[in-house]
Amino acid sequence: MLIRPAYPDEIARAKSLLADHPVPPHSTFLLGVKETPVERIVAAIPWWETPTSTPKALRFHLSSSSGLDDTQLLTIFRQLDQIAKERDATEIYLDIPLATAHPLYHLLLREGFEIAQTDRIFTSPGEIVKSRNLRIFNRAQPKRPKDWEFQSIRGQDPAKIFEIISAHGLMSPHQFQSYWNTGNKERFEEKYSSVLTCRGEILGLLLMTLRGETELHTHVEAVNPKFAHLSPLISVSIRNAAFQGCPEGFPAIFSFRADSHRHKQTGNSALRHGGTEHPPKHFLKRAVH
Structure with a gap:
């Protein structure tokens, strides 16, 4: 397999291999190409720099239509190392969450990668989450100020929404833009998301995406730090507003992701709602060789 930069007319095909995984629009693509019996793209490796991070890092994603063997993977990592050196980056960072059972996880550890971030994964039964939140909301409702308003996420200024998201370190700008884009398969669902405002200022927001037919994934549940x-009260209110769009029996499950260090409250909330914690997933990084 040949690893080479993508030609301009190959970018659309390369992006199709990503299955809607969000990458920055300025990403550069390497391709894994099988040359016989006819040339065929079998792997897409978008990479991008993070010049504002300390240390400076080169991040990459890897997606393949067919399995890659260890030799092919190591060839890719060496090329990324070289690209990172040319751009004075000191780390390469894999933008794929891996469970410890994944073969790639163990290969990367052998190659000197280490855990950069661990995400805890939770699921909770849909009806339990909704009914518990409704009970809490009904008790809290008399305390809710009259000038609080629930609004659709559409028509909101995305810059103001992301300002609150970034304050909590919940997702990167390119992830937000990808899920905000209504043309994407997985996107923030207007029907199952909510924004709470008061006199034009955002108090809190809940942003969920639909996965499959029966799962709602909570990407963002955030309160404006000014109203911590x-x-x-804000959290139970935005959940109640979003759940108004859920018919009986839907979703079958809510899923949640929580950074093991920064978002402990998300995990605790999932467990209080009858949730189950699943094996964690890890993002890996390595110093440039």
Whole structure:
């Protein structure tokens, strides 16, 4: 298999291999190409720089239509190392969450990669989450100020929404833009998301995407830091507003992701809602050789 830069007319095909995985629009693509019996693209490796991070890093994603063997994977990593050196990056960072059972996880550890971030994964039964939140909301409702308003996420200024998201370190700008884009298969669902405002200022927001036919994934549940003292009331209110769009029996499950260090409250909330914690997934990084 040949590893080479993508030609301009190959970018669309390369992006199709990503299965809607969000990458920055300025990403550069390497391709894995099988040359016989006819040339065929079998792997897409988008990479991008993070010049504002400390240390400076080169991030990459890897997606393949067919399995890659260890030799092919190591060839890719060496090329990324060389690209990182040319751009004065000191780390390469794999933008794929891997379970410890995944073969690639063990290969990368042998090659000197280490855990950069661990995500805890939770699922909770849909009806339990909705009914518990409704009970709490009904008790809290008399405390809710009259000038609080629930609004659709569409028509909101995405820059103001991302300002709150970034304050909590919940996702990168390119991830947000990808899920905000209504043309993407997985996107923030207007029907199952909510924004709470007061006199034009955002108090909190809940952004969910649909996965399959029966799962709602909570990407963002965030309170404007200015109103942290009202966090419990804001959280139960935005959940209740979003759940109004859910018919009986839907979703079968809610799923949640929580950074093991920064978002402990998300995990605790999932467990209080009858949730199950699943094996964690890890993002890996390595110093440039």
